[in-house]
Amino acid sequence: MELMKMTMHEVNEYLKTSQTIIIPIGAIEEHSNALPLGTDTITVEALAKRLGEISNRIVGPTINVGNCHSITYDFLGTISISPSTLVNYLKDYTTSLHKHGFRNFFFVNGHGGNIAPLRCSFDELANTLTNSKFLVASWWLLEDLKELYDNSGHAGRGEVSMIMYIDKSLVKTEFLTEEKREIPRYYVTNDLAKKYITETGIINDSQEGSYELGEKLFNASVEVMLKLLKHLEES
Amino acid sequence: MELMKMTMHEVNEYLKTSQTIIIPIGAIEEHSNALPLGTDTITVEALAKRLGEISNRIVGPTINVGNCHSITYDFLGTISISPSTLVNYLKDYTTSLHKHGFRNFFFVNGHGGNIAPLRCSFDELANTLTNSKFLVASWWLLEDLKELYDNSGHAGRGEVSMIMYIDKSLVKTEFLTEEKREIPRYYVTNDLAKKYITETGIINDSQEGSYELGEKLFNASVEVMLKLLKHLEES
Amino acid sequence: MELMKMTMHEVNEYLKTSQTIIIPIGAIEEHSNALPLGTDTITVEALAKRLGEISNRIVGPTINVGNCHSITYDFLGTISISPSTLVNYLKDYTTSLHKHGFRNFFFVNGHGGNIAPLRCSFDELANTLTNSKFLVASWWLLEDLKELYDNSGHAGRGEVSMIMYIDKSLVKTEFLTEEKREIPRYYVTNDLAKKYITETGIINDSQEGSYELGEKLFNASVEVMLKLLKHLEES
Amino acid sequence: MELMKMTMHEVNEYLKTSQTIIIPIGAIEEHSNALPLGTDTITVEALAKRLGEISNRIVGPTINVGNCHSITYDFLGTISISPSTLVNYLKDYTTSLHKHGFRNFFFVNGHGGNIAPLRCSFDELANTLTNSKFLVASWWLLEDLKELYDNSGHAGRGEVSMIMYIDKSLVKTEFLTEEKREIPRYYVTNDLAKKYITETGIINDSQEGSYELGEKLFNASVEVMLKLLKHLEES
Amino acid sequence: MELMKMTMHEVNEYLKTSQTIIIPIGAIEEHSNALPLGTDTITVEALAKRLGEISNRIVGPTINVGNCHSITYDFLGTISISPSTLVNYLKDYTTSLHKHGFRNFFFVNGHGGNIAPLRCSFDELANTLTNSKFLVASWWLLEDLKELYDNSGHAGRGEVSMIMYIDKSLVKTEFLTEEKREIPRYYVTNDLAKKYITETGIINDSQEGSYELGEKLFNASVEVMLKLLKHLEES
């Protein structure tokens, strides 16, 4: 069930039995020359729809553009909403839904730069949106996917696989490279950090991405999220 | 060409010959019990994609949620981004694109409440985004569609037809009504204005919507927008 | 009745019978070398005062400076309040009045750049200033003046006539020119748009301005506004 | 010379010899039942015009509405712009003028609540508006007027006299009272502070206001301000 | 009693008998080569602690960094919070305390640039933090210290003495100079004003600072503040 395709009447019916909404939030960000700029958004939209189907929960309109103000901001094609604006955007978005009766907000997140603004928006609403619960599920950080994902980085094996599974035509395989880079354990947020991204825009890639791995990552993500969704509703 | 599905490399190629981007901006707003909440967004996304195809121009990620802070804010399912937030959102969005080299911003707009924030964002950027040009094409306000559209209002004949043409399954025809209401020539913006919307959420509807009218409106819109796009690029 | 010249006591008396306030909003903007920078403000202040007299309604303090952030921002003498600031200014202004009991806000507007910020401020207040009604009457856009005004543009025949009628000494007739420029039907908001304004700061001028036309425009404006004021109060 | 009545051409001529602008800033605030709500604004506008005449300096558009967010906010007729908005308003106002070449900003201030926002706006611009100088002359605080003004408070002898001198018809003498109240030396800013204002809205009044005192106060203010203006230009 | 060192339980006990909190607010600002950057903060923290002890009132966490956006902003070591941010910071700080039951806010201020933001924050809260009272005691401006302080300026005899009394080791006496500068009676806020500060960062200094004068200034400050604290609580 996608909110965008539902009518006022159908939302009315839905709210009689559930106060939960699933919200996909991604990014428009360079993902090397091989993956589409919308990699994060395309992934979370697909995950959220599947999750919505199997859980019978409404999926809100996708938040297409996220915060890429550091690191990839200067790479061609990246569109970034600043953290401050994104915080306000999230507050307006969830406040509207809260007014209608939604109380459980489940974010399917596809981009690291969104985590801080999401948290800030919840904190600022904590004393306003009474009885609300928020949970952010960033698929690549899910504990249960740790082994499968195996620390593959930005535009790397994990993301390549996900997009291959969702829409193979979007991967320009001729641009996949064999670059592997060690990411420092303690992250230094700065414009120098860009040195971890070469001209190809890849942090820790490999050509090992595959449809099969994508299928596994996708299904495992949905499975874990389903549990988290119940956790959210029951907490 | 959708930016979201393109790679960094493809954007690079594109920018060698064109500095234009088409940006669909809609709304998530009650549209009676017959039309989907995403009526405005669904319409502009379809229009923008068609326009992008025939003009060979990039279409940016859809701005799904717009400003519905007055009039329909309290109707079930409406999600609204406040004007102030939307202005900042638009500024961040276009500033990113400007940095990459885009100069001609063509907005395909589907919602009245977006017009003021769009204008405010352009004004605030006028002295920053050098050499840029902005044009907003609100399809239902296009001069050349005047006769076809025939002043059909919110959730009315025009919008019904558009959605019928784009995706018939999204129109719950059993909820279409025969309500017709005269809209005052001079609009009073206020919470009392809500009296022009009955419980059905319709301002000036009719059951006269049809696939055929939708097809005509859609094609006429695209045709006019193609001219405006050229006007933007050449001005 | 001007609020600025009234006492607390007199406002108290007024509010017993009316909840209406007329608010003139103009601009400080270059108007060629022939017209004063305050053309818009001088015009709306005169219109509002006349309207206040014949309607027996309070006129609030004039909003002297408006939004000129695009187009004329760089012309000598233009003072501009950015859209964001103007929105907040309007919110503070009307919120104070609402607290005292005013409910009907009638704006006599003299400048195009104010329309979007006015709308944004109403939208943001729609759910806060309960039972309030806002109407913006931009004199040069009034339907009934269409023929008289005849599409004369910025610093053109219409404005020249208005100022001639209000205070002839303010028109430096030696600087009136014969420039006529066709304004594009679809407006491109950008810094390039400045090409429609020559060094003289005129968009679509003519020397045809006259006291007589000014008198007609002025009186017709007041007449229409009186109707709109009643429409606001009765809606 | 009032900027509002001058043309682009005249400003151009002026800037060849002077970079100074005089800006009156007042308030719309209850001033008992005897004085007009615009007492502060009417006073500074008159002072600024006189100062402009004798100094041959441009007077900018009056800032009619000031910050009355504490103390008198709830009194009938008071309109208040919040400090934050006023700071931004002042920044936009002076930034426009700075762009045209103005460097010396002389504020003729009539209201205590404006002092803090004025200072905040200067501080925020200090590193942006290069080579600029700001001076605020609050007439009732001028050292040289100390004896004449004799600590008369809000809506008191001093303000009564000023308005009597400027426009006698604006003083409703039947509402003047004999109230005298001692104002605490250390001011406690709070909503309880309102206890120093009775229902009549007077802090430290007397019926001793007169045209003669007004004339003295007015002329002495202008005289001191003329010195300060030179001090500003020469510093 | 320092709030920072107290437990939740102890605050609970305190609020049963008092609603007062003392808040030190200083600055990190160059104070010549002789005095520490934290001169203002160190001074008010010491004053506030002493005041807290003798009055048996809670001292809130020190606001270490203040507004130095003009004048000393470019001097090495100065850290400045912009007026707008400081206003919001103060609003958040006092709003938290108000929620817990604090009503009397006594600020021990050590820096001129904080006065305007403090006032702005109170004004914006005046209608929100009900029944609250605010008083700012800027030690160097206290009437009763006038003679002792004798108009010694920034980084001058008065501040030297204070720091000598509080912690002698913090004064690098070898850098004390004999500079004396006349400060203009009417202050011109601008970047040119910096001419009153030489490279040594001193406005109106002298080597006459001493432990003895510091002791007198400190004790006199505390004595006056104790009276003002009672005035605040009783007003």
Added chain:
Amino acid sequence: MELMKMTMHEVNEYLKTSQTIIIPIGAIEEHSNALPLGTDTITVEALAKRLGEISNRIVGPTINVGNCHSITYDFLGTISISPSTLVNYLKDYTTSLHKHGFRNFFFVNGHGGNIAPLRCSFDELANTLTNSKFLVASWWLLEDLKELYDNSGHAGRGEVSMIMYIDKSLVKTEFLTEEKREIPRYYVTNDLAKKYITETGIINDSQEGSYELGEKLFNASVEVMLKLLKHLEES
């Protein structure tokens, strides 16, 4: 070396050899009835000073108050700066330092609610503060402390030990309890989350805190941070 106690001259000397600054950021937040409200701030201030000593690096003024807008906001004594304000505060703070030549910003953080605002502030500055590097070391999250800290929660064994080591007198041992609570693996940010905190304000406490554990945690933290500081400077 504490910036607050240093003179302009000393900062000048320092910057000749290092561009690094250590900034402690804590919180004023209930920490049960046993620990002081400033637990987080007291801890990071002590850690930062030690780190500054052994690394010979400057320690900036402590950021005493952090973001506690969710979870503990309503507990007595908590003072919270909203995320939005904190982001602006951090931007002003680091921008001042950047202007003077600091480039390596090492934050010693003691509070979870600060992590998101810190990240947001860095992101917003990424394209402004050129050549800057930021690293946040949240002591209780350091990988190398994992075993020692052993997942002790808010106001729990870890924090008790730290304060015991830093200043034993600040721990009111009579209020230590034996409460142990399992914290859900996936955190639900909301006002319901407060159910994990009982009236005692403890999330996952125990009486097992000790001076000895505090000493180990403190020294281990400093040791790891010293490595991270070098990592920051060399990256």
